Amino acid sequence: TQLLEQSPQFLSIQEGENLTVYCNSSSVFSSLQWYRQEPGEGPVLLVTVVTGGEVKKLKRLTFQFGDARKDSSLHITAAQPGDTGLYLCAGAYNFNKFYFGSGTKLNVKP
Amino acid sequence: ETGVTQSPTHLIKTRGQQVTLRCSSQSGHNTVSWYQQALGQGPQFIFQYYREEENGRGNFPPRFSGLQFPNYSSELNVNALELDDSALYLCASSLGLAESGYEQYFGPGTRLTVT
Numbered sequence: 001t002q003l004l005e006q007s008p009q010f011l012s013i014q015e016g017e018n019l020t021v022y023c024n025s026s027s028v029f030s031s032l033q034w035y036r037q038e039p040g041e042g043p044v045l046l047v048t049v050v051t052g053g054e055v056k057k058l059k060r061l062t063f064q065f066g067d068a069r070k071d072s073s074l075h076i077t078a079a080q081p082g083d084t085g086l087y088l089c090a091g092a093y094n095f096n097k098f099y100f101g102s103g104t105k106l107n108v109k110p
Numbered sequence: 111e112t113g114v115t116q117s118p119t120h121l122i123k124t125r126g127q128q129v130t131l132r133c134s135s136q137s138g139h140n141t142v143s144w145y146q147q148a149l150g151q152g153p154q155f156i157f158q159y160y161r162e163e164e165n166g167r168g169n170f171p172p173r174f175s176g177l178q179f180p181n182y183s184s185e186l187n188v189n190a191l192e193l194d195d196s197a198l199y200l201c202a203s204s205l206g207l208a209e210s211g212y213e214q215y216f217g218p219g220t221r222l223t224v225t
Binding site: 033042045048090098099100101103 | 114216
């Protein structure tokens with residue numbers, strides 16, 4: 001059973017398009033992180049959100065934590081081929097367990 | 111500042127054998143977590159060590175065990191290997207336990223193949 005559900009699973013878009021990736025759960029998380037992973041490498045942390053309703057921006061990436069701290073979204077504006085990768089959300093549960101979603105595989109075509 | 115390192119990079123074992131994977135934490139980090147990532151899936155939490163004590167465990171059988179040393183490096187041991195244990199094993203270190211929002215930094219992983 002996946003504690004965190006990510007959608008969509010796969011996304012293939014043209015350079016310059018916008019996209020949103022969703023991360024949903026029925027559980028409340030004390031914090032939520034977004035990572036990007038490239039083939040053969042470990043995940044790289046993009047952002048941590050802690051407060052319900054929090055919005056963080058990282059250049060063309062916008063992250064939002066739901067008010068109830070059960071869901072999150074990642075929005076990319078004007079996607080570039082360098083954004084290609086596996087995007088993972090992960091939630092801290094009971095402060096000492098960390099659960100990952102199954103990931104969204106993004107392909108940005110030039 | 112040195113990042114998280116793991117060894118070996120790749121490993122091939124036979125079903126029933128035992129394996130030890132190693133992780134060196136980022137400088138100053140006293141918490142390490144281990145994850146199993148099967149092909150095409152997100153990482154699955156195995157367990158976490160904080161100051162040499164296990165502090166949280168996912169749904170993995172007891173044949174998955176670990177150690178954290180005084181210098182905060184860590185080992186993951188898997189006994190009686192099964193074919194389904196084939197995966198990328200990731201370790202991640204963090205500054206410590208926080209009430210909420212501790213950040214983890216991942217190593218590149220060890221690719222284990224069980225035949």
